[in-house]
Amino acid sequence: MLRTHTCGALALADVNKEVTLSGWVQKTRDKGGLIWIDLRDRYGLTQLVMEEGRSAAEVIEVARTLGREYVVSVKGIVIERVSKNPKMITGDIEIDVTSIKILNKSKTPPFTIEDKTDGGEELRMKFRYLDLRRNPLKDSLMLRHRLSLETRKYLDSQQFIEIETPYLIKSTPEGARDFVVPSRMNEGQFYALPQSPQTFKQLLMVAGYDRYYQLVKCFRDEDLRADRQPEFTQIDCEMAFVEQEDILNTFEGLIKHLFSEVKNVDIEKMPRMTYDEAMKLYGSDKPDLRFDMQFVELNELVKDKGFSIFDEAELIVGFTAKGCAEYTRKQLDALTDLVKKPQVGAKGLVYVKYNADGTFKSSVDKFYNESQLKTWADKMNAQPGDLMLILSGEDEKSRKQLSVLRLHMADLLGLKDPFNYKPLWVVDFPLLEWDEDTQRYHAMHHPFTSPKPQDIALLETKPGAVRANAYDFVINGVEIGGGSIRIHDRDLQKLMFKHLGFSDEQAQDQFGFLMNAFEYGAPPHGGIAFGFDRLAALFGGQDSIRDFIAFPKNNAGRDVMIDSPSIIADEQLDELRLKVVIPKKD
Numbered sequence: 325m326l327r328t329h330t331c332g333a334l335a336l337a338d339v340n341k342e343v344t345l346s347g348w349v350q351k352t353r354d355k356g357g358l359i360w361i362d363l364r365d366r367y368g369l370t371q372l373v374m375e376e377g378r379s380a381a382e383v384i385e386v387a388r389t390l391g392r393e394y395v396v397s398v399k400g401i402v403i404e405r406v407s408k409n410p411k412m413i414t415g416d417i418e419i420d421v422t423s424i425k426i427l428n429k430s431k432t433p434p435f436t437i438e439d440k441t442d443g444g445e446e447l448r449m450k451f452r453y454l455d456l457r458r459n460p461l462k463d464s465l466m467l468r469h470r471l472s473l474e475t476r477k478y479l480d481s482q483q484f485i486e487i488e489t490p491y492l493i494k495s496t497p498e499g500a501r502d503f504v505v506p507s508r509m510n511e512g513q514f515y516a517l518p519q520s521p522q523t524f525k526q527l528l529m530v531a532g533y534d535r536y537y538q539l540v541k542c543f544r545d546e547d548l549r550a551d552r553q554p555e556f557t558q559i560d561c562e563m564a565f566v567e568q569e570d571i572l573n574t575f576e577g578l579i580k581h582l583f584s585e586v587k588n589v590d591i592e593k594m595p596r597m598t599y600d601e602a603m604k605l606y607g608s609d610k611p612d613l614r615f616d617m618q619f620v621e622l623n624e625l626v627k628d629k630g631f632s633i634f635d636e637a638e639l640i641v642g643f644t645a646k647g648c649a650e651y652t653r654k655q656l657d658a659l660t661d662l663v664k665k666p667q668v669g670a671k672g673l674v675y676v677k678y679n680a681d682g683t684f685k686s687s688v689d690k691f692y693n694e695s696q697l698k699t700w701a702d703k704m705n706a707q708p709g710d711l712m713l714i715l716s717g718e719d720e721k722s723r724k725q726l727s728v729l730r731l732h733m734a735d736l737l738g739l740k741d742p743f744n745y746k747p748l749w750v751v752d753f754p755l756l757e758w759d760e761d762t763q764r765y766h767a768m769h770h771p772f773t774s775p776k777p778q779d780i781a782l783l784e785t786k787p788g789a790v791r792a793n794a795y796d797f798v799i800n801g802v803e804i805g806g807g808s809i810r811i812h813d814r815d816l817q818k819l820m821f822k823h824l825g826f827s828d829e830q831a832q833d834q835f836g837f838l839m840n841a842f843e844y845g846a847p848p849h850g851g852i853a854f855g856f857d858r859l860a861a862l863f864g865g866q867d868s869i870r871d872f873i874a875f876p877k878n879n880a881g882r883d884v885m886i887d888s889p890s891i892i893a894d895e896q897l898d899e900l901r902l903k904v905v906i907p908k909k910d
């Protein structure tokens with residue numbers, strides 16, 4: 325063994341022991357014959373000490389050649405420190421070194437291996453193995469490990485079994501874009517990497533494995549954002565002989581278990597909110613419940629008073645920002661600019677200041693008098709000192725725009741404490757959503773989701789109004805999980821495909837294997853998948869999932885460390901009978 329202890333283990337109780345430690349040189353200090361070295365491994369830091377004249381000459385000689393990140397093994401005696409460092413786990417002791425051996429040298433690292441580093445993003449990605457030596461990343465990966473371990477423990481305790489499903493599967497047109505893999509043995513044909521194990525887990529239910537889970541990589545060829553990676557991990561689960569309520573309860577259990585075991589946080593309430601209610605009150609299907617600012621409809625109070633913008637609007641809706649009545653012109657203009665950005669799309673913003681002295685000042689003073697504005701304030705629960713912010717226009721659009729403003733106000737008011745966890749279930753999602761581009765309905769969740777039985781009749785007449793037995797799990801405005809009760813009846817599944825614009829042949833060709841399986845005793849079943857990387861980031865109090873993945877891709881989907889994707893050799897292309905035609909740049 326190259327060590328008897330780790331660098332995070334020794335304490336006063338070990339004084340006088342002879343120990344061997346191995347690790348990386350964090351830092352050396354050489355002060356007139358006294359040399360200190362901080363030795364690091366993933367468990368912590370231990371201070372080594374050597375003294376000219378007292379320590380062996382060759383120890384001093386080797387110590388003086390050490391650079392940052394050299395890998396060394398040292399032998400020595402644990403001694404009590406004269407000046408202790410209460411911030412370090414090992415801060416009471418140091419090692420009086422008797423021998424030292426260099427196991428490997430290191431070039432000077434391109435950035436400092438400290439909690440706060442001087443390295444830029446790109447450089448750190450290129451030398452990810454050095455970045456991973458830093459505490460913040462190490463802590464993130466440790467947290468991820470704890471989460472996966474506790475997930476497995478909980479699911480195992482509930483009789484779930486982990487089963488692996490294949491990564492080389494078949495491309496399907498639904499959902500996101502697939503990553504494809506050419507098949508050498510089947511000329512001209514391609515596998516697809518799974519966007520999720522959805523159909524396989526359903527087949528496992530048909531096979532009788534009534535509680536399945538898997539911590540599984542999924543692949544989606546989508547544009548990237550801070551919380552998206554082309555490959556990511558899900559906690560994927562499926563249960564048979566259950567109804568929606570059973571699934572929600574089982575996975576509330578999982579979430580509670582994770583919070584209590586990993587974060588020591590007691591989650592008491594997990595409210596349920598329908599999709600309609602979430603859209604109505606927060607303009608979002610993933611409402612952030614850490615703060616209030618619920619939407620209030622004002623149509624009845626504001627119409628027919630000569631303000632044409634409100635008169636012509638389908639919806640006039642607003643919320644109250646507490647304590648913001650003293651916002652300046654400039655601050656209000658900035659809010660207006662935000663909602664008018666093309667990606668938000670509002671035409672303007674109406675504000676009403678309910679001044680501390682009980683008077684009102686608004687951007688629509690020409691049309692509404694103080695007593696009218698007071699009725700708005702009453703409806704919107706505004707008190708003196710508050711600011712009312714109001715948008716108008718088409719119903720759904722206005723709500724979504726107001727939702728952007730609500731989140732922005734929460735930022736400005738410092739209401740987004742990352743460690744204040746407010747989970748909820750959003751239930752009763754619409755089954756279908758209309759897609760303007762393709763001029764057809766798409767499955768909002770996926771095509772295997774069951775409509776609510778009482779809504780099936782509406783499929784023919786009012787497809788947009790059909791609700792699904794589908795649910796999302798949301799924490800702090802982030803969708804962490806989503807699932808549904810599935811269709812397990814061949815005819816209903818066929819009908820769904822028909823409504824999604826598949827011909828019978830297309831449906832049979834792409835999903836025949838599933839529909840056929842439904843003819844051999846498919847039990848009622850349903851499930852859910854949680855975004856594991858997102859869950860880890862949330863537990864770590866961060867927005868970006870990147871540091872919770874050991875080797876992530878950058879925003880262009882590249883791994884800059886191994887330099888991938890890359891071109892492949894002509895022989896490989898020949899073997900696959902592929903030809904790369906690089907389009908000319910115009």
Ligand code: ASP
Nearest residue numbers: 520522807808851852853
């Ligand atoms: N397969 C679904 C997804 O990846 C989750 C589920 O329905 O269980 O979103």
